[in-house]
Amino acid sequence: MREIRELVRPRPPRLGRSAVLDRCHDVDDLRAAARRRLPRAVFDYVDGGADEEIALAANRDAFRRVRFSPRVLRDVSAPDLATHLFGTQIRAPLGLAPTGYTRMIHPGAEPAVARAATARGLPYALSTVATTALEDVAATGHTNLWFQLYVLKDRALTHALVGRAETAGFQVLEVALDTAVAGHRTRDVRNGLTIPPRLALSTLLDIGTRPGYWTSVLRGAPLTLANLQTARAPGQSGTVAVLNDLFDPAVTWDDIAELRARWPGALVLKGPLAPADVRRAVEVGADGVHLSNHGGRQLDRCVSPLHLLRPAREAAGDRLALVLDSGVRHGADIAAALALGADLCMIGRPYLYGAAVAGQAGVERAIDLLVTQLRRTLQLLGVTDLTELRKLGPELVTLPPPTGSHRPAEQEGGHV
Ligand code: FNR
Numbered sequence: 549m550r551e552i553r554e555l556v557r558p559r560p561p562r563l564g565r566s567a568v569l570d571r572c573h574d575v576d577d578l579r580a581a582a583r584r585r586l587p588r589a590v591f592d593y594v595d596g597g598a599d600e601e602i603a604l605a606a607n608r609d610a611f612r613r614v615r616f617s618p619r620v621l622r623d624v625s626a627p628d629l630a631t632h633l634f635g636t637q638i639r640a641p642l643g644l645a646p647t648g649y650t651r652m653i654h655p656g657a658e659p660a661v662a663r664a665a666t667a668r669g670l671p672y673a674l675s676t677v678a679t680t681a682l683e684d685v686a687a688t689g690h691t692n693l694w695f696q697l698y699v700l701k702d703r704a705l706t707h708a709l710v711g712r713a714e715t716a717g718f719q720v721l722e723v724a725l726d727t728a729v730a731g732h733r734t735r736d737v738r739n740g741l742t743i744p745p746r747l748a749l750s751t752l753l754d755i756g757t758r759p760g761y762w763t764s765v766l767r768g769a770p771l772t773l774a775n776l777q778t779a780r781a782p783g784q785s786g787t788v789a790v791l792n793d794l795f796d797p798a799v800t801w802d803d804i805a806e807l808r809a810r811w812p813g814a815l816v817l818k819g820p821l822a823p824a825d826v827r828r829a830v831e832v833g834a835d836g837v838h839l840s841n842h843g844g845r846q847l848d849r850c851v852s853p854l855h856l857l858r859p860a861r862e863a864a865g866d867r868l869a870l871v872l873d874s875g876v877r878h879g880a881d882i883a884a885a886l887a888l889g890a891d892l893c894m895i896g897r898p899y900l901y902g903a904a905v906a907g908q909a910g911v912e913r914a915i916d917l918l919v920t921q922l923r924r925t926l927q928l929l930g931v932t933d934l935t936e937l938r939k940l941g942p943e944l945v946t947l948p949p950p951t952g953s954h955r956p957a958e959q960e961g962g963h964v
Pocket residue numbers: 593594595607645646647648675676677696724818840841842843844845873874875876894895896897898900
C-alpha cells in the first residue's frame with residue numbers, strides 16, 4: 549500500500565524551461581522545442597544546410613543505414629564510456645563542435661556551453677566567429693577547450709588569434725579547411741538573415757509569437773564577433789555571407805605547416821578529408837583530423853563523413869586521432885562511428901537546440917540524452933568499453949555504401 553501511495557503522491561510540478569526539457573526524450577524533441585522557441589530566421593540558421601540540403605539529409609541517411617550484429621552473454625552491467633584524447637581524459641567519446649553566433653541562440657552564449665561541457669567532462673571547441681572573447685570562455689575554467697581557427701585574409705590577425713588561444717590555455721587548435729568560401733545557405737538567404745537579427749516588420753510580428761526569445765535576447769549583451777574586434781571587418785553586423793568574406797580562399801598546406809610551427813599543442817584539421825589529404829595531414833605533423841562536412845552547410849552533395857572513416861583509418865593507421873561529426877543525433881550513431889574507427893564524435897545542432905530551449909541546462913540535456921543512449925547501445929551490443937567496441941567493430945557494425953538517393957531534409961524529424 550505504501551508503495552502505491554508513493555507512486556501516486558503528488559509532486560510539485562516542474563515549471564518553465566525545466567519542464568520543457570523533461571518532455572524532451574531525444575534530439576528530435578529538443579529540435580521541436582527549439583523550433584517553438586526561436587524566431588524562424590534564427591531556427592533556420594541553426595537547422596539549415598547548403599543549397600538543396602542534399603548533404604544535410606545524406607548525413608542522417610548514412611547513420612540510419614547502419615546495422616548492428618550484437619554479441620551476447622558478456623556481463624555488461626557496468627559499461628565504461630571514458631576515453632583519452634590528446635592526453636586528456638574525457639568522460640564519454642563526445643565533444644561539442646565549434647558553432648558561430650551562439651549569443652543569437654541564447655543570451656548565455658558560449659560560456660553557458662563551456663559550463664555544460666565542464667559539468668559533463670567533455671571537450672568544447674570554440675569558433676573563431678564566437679560571440680564571446682576566447683579569454684572569457686577560458687575564464688569559465690573548462691580544462692579541455694579547443695580553438696577552431698578560420699584562416700583569415702589578414703594573416704597577422706590569424707596568428708594573433710593563435711597566440712591568444714595559447715596564452716588563454718586552449719589545449720587543441722583545430723583549423724577548418726572546408727570554408728574556402730561561405731556555403732550558400734538557402735534558408736538564410738530567403739529569410740534575409742542579418743546578424744544581429746534586424747527589427748524588420750516580419751521580426752516585429754515574430755516578437756508577438758516569441759516573446760520569451762526576444763525579451764531574453766534584447767536584455768542580453770550585444771551580438772559581436774568578440775574575437776575579431778580588431779579585424780578589418782565590414783562592421784559588426786550584416787548577412788552571414790558578408791561576415792564570411794573575412795575568410796581566405798587562398799589557404800594552402802604551407803599555411804598549415806606554418807600553424808604547426810607556431811602551435812605547441814595538438815593540431816587538428818577539420819573538413820571532409822579524403823585519404824590523400826589524410827596522408828598530407830600526417831606529413832604536415834597534425835595530431836588529428838576532424839572528418840566533417842560542416843553538418844551539410846558548406847559543399848552540398850559532399851560525402852557523409854561516416855563514409856570517410858574507414859578510408860581515413862586505413863590512410864592514417866594509428867598516427868592520427870579521428871574525430872567525426874555531421875549528423876550525429878543518437879548514441880547509437882556514436883557507437884557506430886567508434887566501431888568504424890573514430891576516436892571521438894562531435895555534435896553541432898543537437899547542443900544548439902538544447903541551448904535555444906534552456907541555455908546551459910539545455911546543452912546538458914542534449915549531452916545526457918546522447919550519453920544515455922550510447923551506454924544502452926553498448927550494453928545491448930554486448931560491449932563493456934570503447935577499446936572492445938573498436939576491436940570488435942567490423943564484426944558488430946555494417947555500413948552499406950551510400951545510395952545516392954535524396955530524401956528531402958523536410959522529412960528529418962518531420963519538421964520544417
Ligand atoms: C556550425 N559549424 C561550424 N564549424 C566551424 O568550424 N566553425 C563555425 O563557426 C561553425 N559554425 C556553425 C554554426 C552552426 C549554427 C552550425 C549548425 C554548425 C559546423 C559544426 O562545427 C559541425 O561541423 C556541424 O554542426 C556538425 O554537424 P551536426 O552535428 O550539426 O549535424
